Amino acid sequence: MTELLIRSDAADPARPAVVLPEPPTRRERWARLGRLLGHRPGLVAAIVVVVLVLLAAFVPSLLAPGDPNTGVVADKLQAPSGAHVFGTDYLGRDLYTRVVHGASLSLQATLIAVVVALVAGGLIGLLAGFVGRWVDEALMRLVDVLLSIPAILLSLALITALGYGTVKVAIAVGIASVAGFARVMRAETMRIRRSTYVEAARSVGTRWYVSLWRHVLPNAAGPVLVLAVLEFGLAILAVSSLSFLGYGAPPPSPEWGSLIAEGRNYLATSWWLCAMPGLTIAATVLSVNRISRALDGEWSRAR
């Protein structure tokens, strides 16, 4: 297909005429973004969900002004209705308010996990891919070992060692995902380091650290950031699983996984106590994955 888009260089053999596509203006870029989103209602919905979740995490009282930890006992275990959109729990607390206020805890843990994985994995991968030889060998064996222990078991082992709590769970989840980042970063670094344009840079006398900074890092950043967004979704799931198992924040706090664990006792009678926080998690993860996919290909392809 691409060959159709490349026109031959010149109309006159004596002097190469230069056919220049006009560079896109700012307005055209916005128009392109608008067109892109217009054709993808799913992506728009995903962005809206993520914005809402971020709002809930940073200014929860904007979306739910009530107190997540006090309830009216008389109103306990009410099904979703106009007054309580997500229903109420066994103490009569409004579930919607609790979910909104739980966002900051869940997101904080997720963010820590992603940062740990990104920084540690990224550095390992960069080092292995750029230095090569025995450094690469050693680091990649380490990564193989990390990969050979299923993520959740590795997290559990770390929790056994570190103890309970949201931050510790987050660190455990992050360390369990280091291997994935290290692999992608190494693959990208090696691909770019061996690319012709890096060799070209070296052959015009560019020093290795300059080429690392100016060629390798910027070109490797894209795929790694896509992975980071994807990892964000996976980390939400992992963190909520661990708090469901009871290793996260202690009971009164409305962390999403803990909410579902609480609701489990009322499964037979009050379905919403599990369903609503679960749907919130699912919607968040789905949206994050959708955005990751958009970053991965559609935006660059649509240009």
Next chain:
Amino acid sequence: MLGYLLRRLGTAVAVLWAAYTAGFVVLWLLPGDPISTMASGGLDGEPLTPAAIEALKARYGFDQPLIVQYGTRLWAAVQGDLGASIQTGRPVGSAIAEALPPTIQIALGGLLVAVVLGTGTAVAATSTRLRWLRQLLMALPSLAVSLPVFWVGLMLVQIFSFGLGVLPSVGAGGFSALVLPSVTLGLPMGALVAQVLAKSLTTALDEPYVQTARAKGVGRGAIHLRHALQNAAIPALTVLGYVAGNLLAGTVVVETVFTRPGLGRLTVQAVGVQDIPMVQGIVLFASLVFVGVNLLVDLVYPVLDPRIARGVPAAA
């Protein structure tokens, strides 16, 4: 071929040793030592006397230098002795062996669900000519991987046990008790298989050799089965190996949701009381399974792709 096999086997053993060492470093070095946890009343008992602590340390070998401890434990582990549980005092190995049978049942069930669902969805999605159906089938796996596993389990219980009353919600009795846990375990893994297989099938169908086959006059279905599937199977097989290796980990959540006995529950209990030898034993066992499964996968590769069997990359 023999060289390939031996190399794989060597790598597998090395990874296992390293996994054991990693487990040792994390579990025995990070928090001090488990005796201190016990001594401070980490278990429900009262704090121990200094003499009792010394006795315990001697019993578990904590009075030795670290490197000696590591050596002794590694040597014991090689001989199959994973030490004794701090919680119950029973050998870790036999505790794992006892917990295994019900876990194997749902693990196999989950694997079956994952393979059937995964390949079915991918093949259907890439072979249908209906645009809407293809898009729907392509979207389902990414939906499924976004759902929290424990929540899916609870919702299935809600619908099939409490709502329709057709399947039991808890326990380990009989075939019907296996269905919901297997589906819960297999669903996200099947989605993963479906995503990878659909993607590699799509890639394979775009390859020039498919064009060659079409130019011969071969039909769509035959191209799918005779040409694309075998070429697309390798990435899918890699993922399947990963999935199968992770089945044990999945049972941690699933067995908790369905209150089934098994290895997953054993893990949750052991983590709950910081039973370090037990956790380490389970981690080692899980990576043994992972390495074993992937060794198996490595042996299947050459059957699917003759280029791997000769040990040479495709040369022009």
Next chain:
Amino acid sequence: MSELASEPSATSESSTLLEITDLAVSYRIAAGRIDAVQGASLTVAPGEVVAVVGESGSGKSTLAQAVIGLLPGNGAVSGGSIRLGGRELTGLSEKAFRAVRGRGIGLVPQDPTVSLNPVQRIGRQVGEALRVHGLADRRTAAVRAVELLAKAGLPEPEARARQYPHELSGGMRQRVLIAIATAADPALIIADEPTSALDATVQRRILDHLDTLRDNGTAMLLITHDLGVAADRADRVVVMSGGRIVEAGPVAEVLRAPADPYTRRLIAAAPGLSAPVTPREPVSAPPLVEVRGLTKEFPLGRRRTLRAVDDVSFTVARGETLALVGESGSGKSTTARLVLRLADPTAGEVRFDGVDVTALKGGPWRELRRRAQLIYQNPYASLDPRFSVAEVVTEPLRAFGIGTAAERRERAGGLLERVALPAALLDRRPVELSGGQRQRVAIARALALNPDLVVCDEPVSALDVSVQAQVLELLDELQREQGLTYLFISHDLAVVRRIAHRVGVMREGRLLELRPTEELFTDPDHEYTRELLAAIAGRRVDV
């Protein structure tokens, strides 16, 4: 003979096998529609070879795909008709078209290295072409496949049938693909750039084999970018440009008296068709580069090594262009990299301007970078996609800390002018440029430090013919203005003839002969050189 050809129909008496009338093909893309082929009409008679010639984007491949009904998913015939043996092919259902493919029309694809199923044995893939049309069952297919492989000129066909594609060379694979295309004995073969992925000598043998197919009365539609190949092999030639047919006629007529200006340009640019403007005499000047006994070995598994460069010695005089010619694997590119010290030789010596640079490290090694530059084959890969043109061109200046940012930018503008590009390009990114423009940017980068030596590694082989000619002219001009010395690596003797003062022929790591250009072309010493010369397309015709 083919069912379709022997089918009694209204047109069976007429002498056309394939008749394309006013064909239009378009692609749907995000921004709308691209008309890839417009108003194309041509005919192919039984047993005739018609070549469709054009550069990339001319629509020639789209035309071929439309005829065999294998347009990509977003492409469709939007008008006109394609008739094969009197039968209309446009609008045929997928199922009906399946019976035509293989049986009525065979396809020889572009790149043999990726066009065979890598996990299936050769014999089965050949046999499949018979089995889908019910011409053989499982047992007879295996036997017939071996016969077909033998007919396609493969040695030991029984053994080949049991092998997998990766065990065969590119040329052998192309023969397998020809066996597949001819298996069901179609009346028409479409050969889509059948040799562009192959080495020159292999290329010639494959084309010779395709020639023999005409003896059975098979017609061929030969799609090629190489006017020389078309001139050698076709009865008639059709020239395409921008989706339209600009000229058509018997080969000799079109070459002798091209009516369309585009055709004239194409003929002028085709390296094999026209003799060099002025033969270049050897330069007598002191040597800039002296290479003695250069050897490079690569480890190949345990204990085995590959000797990529084997005891090569030569000198390059100041202001001279020395070309190294060879097929893939001949060691010519490795030699270039050794001269530049981008790789370390196993043995031998490289002297640059009298100084031994064989073992340079650190600072002195970087100083060599100032004086010796490299231009890469693929201008799509050698420019960082995230850099602007200005950043690419000023990279060498930055590396050596020359000038302020503003001065460097001004310098970059001047360099672009030298390679005949407007300074307005400075802020563009490589993606926005065509292949020829990119290669000019790469040349500008190579010139930034005023080097003495420029090594050109296949600098034009990724470019269209007319663009090739322009880039070669530019290199020539720069040499005359600045007294540059070139080490020119190429697989294409015809290109080399235009630019080199002396030519060295390499094979399997050895330098077979090194002679002044005209001498080598008129009186080659070595048998292999003669073979290479014979393989240049376009030498069969006298213009």
